[in-house]
Amino acid sequence: MNISEQVASFIVNTEMEKISPEAVSMAKNAILDCVGVTVAGSADETGRIITGLVKDLGGQPAAGVIGGGFWTSPPLAALANGTMAHALDYDDVNHTMTGHPSVPLVPAVFALGEDLKSSGEMITLAYIIGFEVETKVGAGVNINHYQKGWHATATLGTLGAAAAASKLLGLDVVKTRMALGIAASAAAGIRQNFGTMTKPYHAGQAAKNGVLAAMLAQRGFTADANILEAPLGFCNLFTENGSYNLDKITAHLGDPLDILKPGVVIKQYPSCAGTHRALDGMLALVKEYGIEGKEVEKVQIKTISLIPKILIHTRPRTGLEGKFSMQYCMSAAILDKKVGLQSFTDPMVNRSEIQELVKKVDMITYTQAEEGEIGGLREDLPEIVTVKLKSGKELKKEVKNPKGSPQDPLSKEQLMDKFIDCVNLVLPSRRGEQAAEFINKLEKLSNISELMKILV
Incomplete structure (x- = not known):
């Protein structure tokens, strides 16, 4: 079984019973943090511009735009929410990825999940799977990938979003490989744009393209099945002089989950x-x-x-x-x-x-x-x-370790304080508290739409 097939098989065959309570808890913390900074980002000029464009573009009202008060198509909602999530650079970090793991993933799974009426358990599982794919591919291509000038949140995040969306859609191994292949051709984002509105757009673009890749694959759209390891595939083209290691992608795929080791840095400052x-x-x-x-x-x-x-x-x-x-x-x-x-x-x-x-x-x-x-x-x-x-x-x-890192994590109270500070910029305080209650019991939620009604 080659690398791309192993990754696709992991996506298809991983179910909630294989996920530890610790991983679920960490995922919910990261999702809570991402939702909070997305709400705050909707009030930023970057958020207002992308939301205004998406509203003008229209789209079948199937997925909510957070803080926007309207619904649109899943890809467009993912674009808007992903851009807003990264607008303040207040979102989480993972060192394997050398990037921001949640901002491509949460917007993708919320947008597609709302359209599919997915349960909170499926949202959580898809998020963890997407997180594992983007970070383990990151293990294979970094640090050269990042040093070459690629924004890993955009490139690896597109693959992660496609993996998460494929899981939500219930794609088989063949179609999941197609989704990864499509996503690889849509993956882009260059670091020269750091310090401009285009950096957060990278996250929105990754979320949107990941959703589109899975939706296209579901309909039979084709791509190269071996996109990770092929000579002209992702790993070779996105690094320099063959400085990637395919074994690092699959050697520990799913064990340990990257969301636990090395884990997530939840920021206490809205800066890089x-x-x-x-x-x-x-x-x-x-x-x-x-x-x-x-x-x-x-x-x-x-x-x-x-x-x-x-x-x-x-x-x-x-x-x-x-x-x-x-x-x-x-x-x-x-x-x-x-x-x-x-x-x-x-x-x-x-x-x-x-x-x-x-x-x-x-x-x-x-x-x-x-x-x-x-x-x-x-x-x-x-x-x-x-x-x-x-x-x-x-x-x-x-x-050595910043506050918010796995070695010196924010307490649950500190995380909640950050969340409430963020959402209170846009939403009435009671709605923010309700959103936190829903996310803290996300795996028990029967339909993600219940949460989106509060956030939109």
């Missing part, structure tokens, strides 16, 4: 995950020493070599660029003593005192010898935040 360890460190120093901006001579962040390639905006001028700027995030932490949703607006980024402070922030990286063969993915190397004051005093903080 590459800023979070440094933010934890800087905010700790600010709290401990009462640092003021006028006291700062220089800030230095020592980090892994991948981070400067992600945080490409050293002199940001927009809120979106600020999310991908170590310089801005450190400056905001010093001046505002906190970093939250209100931090990433154009006026906040363009404050004169911020623009002066960003010039004093620099990144240095570990050497190639320190990082070893796996380079920029050395998660055991701590991030070191150093603040040199004009008085000559030097303050330092090392952070």
Whole structure:
């Protein structure tokens, strides 16, 4: 059995009785978090633009647009909800994928599941399967895939969304392989667009294309059956000089599930995950020493070599660029003593005192010898935040795991606080509480439409 067939067989043959209660619990936490940031994203300009377009496009009213107050076709709903889910860059992260696992998946399974009247148990199962496919393919192609410039949330997320949608539709192995083949040709997203509205569009596009791929395959649409391992297939074309490992895709497929190991990072800041360890460190120093901006001579962040390639905006001028700027995030932490949703607006980024402070922030990286063969993915190397004051005093903080990581997870209360803060931006508080109640018992829900009525 070849790689693509093994992956398709895993999708088709995995049932809920094979999924541990721990995996179900983690999936529900991730889905809750994703729904919350989607609702908040609907109020963002990115969300308003994509929602307005989708509404104008029409479509058979079968799937709800979260926060939009209308229904459309499943692919278009997936596009809108996926874009809104990633609009604030407040959504979860998985290190195997080197991306955001939930934003292609939740919009896909909610949109198609609502049309199919799927149970919450099927939604949960499809989500876990999609998560496993996008992350295990990620294990096979990363880190080269990401370093080459591909946005893994978009590329791997399209495969994950197709896998989840195929499960919801009950496709057999042959048609599931077709869905993966179609999805592979639709997978795209380039990292140069980080810090623009197109980055969240990548997630919406992945969700939409995954749904479309499965729907086409259900109708008999064809694609190459061996799309992962073929010479001109996904793994070879999306990496450089054959730097992929097919065995890593299937060696641990389903055991352990990636949603449990390495797990999910649930963000506590609405910025690129590459800023979070440094933010934890800087905010700790600010709290401990009462640092003021006028006291700062220089800030230095020592980090892994991948981070400067992600945080490409050293002199940001927009809120979106600020999310991908170590310089801005450190400056905001010093001046505002906190970093939250209100931090990433154009006026906040363009404050004169911020623009002066960003010039004093620099990144240095570990050497190639320190990082070893796996380079920029050395998660055991701590991030070191150093603040040199004009008085000559030097303050330092090392952070290995950010708050929200599997090693230092958010408590259920903290997760709920984040969810309620997000949904209260758009929905009446009682509806937010009702949505949380439904998601917390998702596997018991008879029809996902019950939840969507609250969210739309």
